[in-house]
Amino acid sequence: MSGYLDDSIGHVSASARPRRSDAQLNRERILQAARELVREPGELKLNAVAKACGIGQGTLYRHFPTREDLLIEVYRQEVDELVAAASRLLADHPPLDALAAWFDRVAAYARIKRDVFAAVEAATWQNLAAHSLGPIGGAVDLLLTAGRAAGSIRPDAEVRDVIVLISWLSRLADAELDARGSRLLSILVDGLRAQP
Template identity: 80%
Template structure:
């Protein structure tokens, strides 16, 4: 047998006739390259997440240096500074949303909600720093697209708490989002000092009262 892919008619495909051994080897090597690209992307996002908290404007060359990659590699993933910052924020939102079901799987609903609020504090820092560094239109778009998914994550935690009888029945996801949105307005010193207490007060406020 020739080893070429066969069309349903039994004829060798034109693309297969053109493919030589070198091309087959290149095709087999493609998945590792994609894995490397994904790894580079993750490294870039981690570095940018840390560097965005430092004073001054985030520099793409500083991100590339922190990752140990060339600037060309970075620009292939993120052509502009705003592209990178927007993805840092989206990545943070994705992790925050994913944390809700993971915490519910390991904890009682009210404890899961409290643990999720701890994660919200980290998200608030990123939101504050990214939104301060991007254009106003970009920050509005990011906020608009993240509000619904974050609201759904909050609602899943509240539903579980209401079902368990530990969260007050009138609590709404919008209430929680309005309250936690203030965290992103605090600087690091105030967030460290007040954040845990504010979130603890919020958990107590959501707790179902006993008759």
């Protein structure tokens, strides 16, 4: 998965190069701070990210030369984690339960997606959306296929249907997502459930 955004926006992913352990730790701290700060009102400031993780601005700029580079990586990491969660959940749960748990993870992804897309240029978020659709669609397909094979998910459920329905989560404000997100996803799971 690493580097799937590189060609579309002309950046060489920092994750493609091997890192020293202290550099890797700094990178992880930067990304964690950025993930938390991107949800704050207003524009994500790089100096605030550096301060939040206790590093110098030079260290931050070595990893992420621009604010947009940092936001792209926050989003890419979120997509990677969401996609990887599908197979992990299927390993530990029956398919319908795995799908429901994955939808809980989708709600967290929707917040990051909304906040990152609001903070980057339109051309960038269009590229991000286009390149994340394939991996996320693959995760949905994995979950639906397992559920159909187990007889717990209706045979006519299609990946695109689920993608369209879950994409609305990123359009909800935090308060509405908190109030309605779980119920909406529960309704979606019930709608995907195979009828006896």
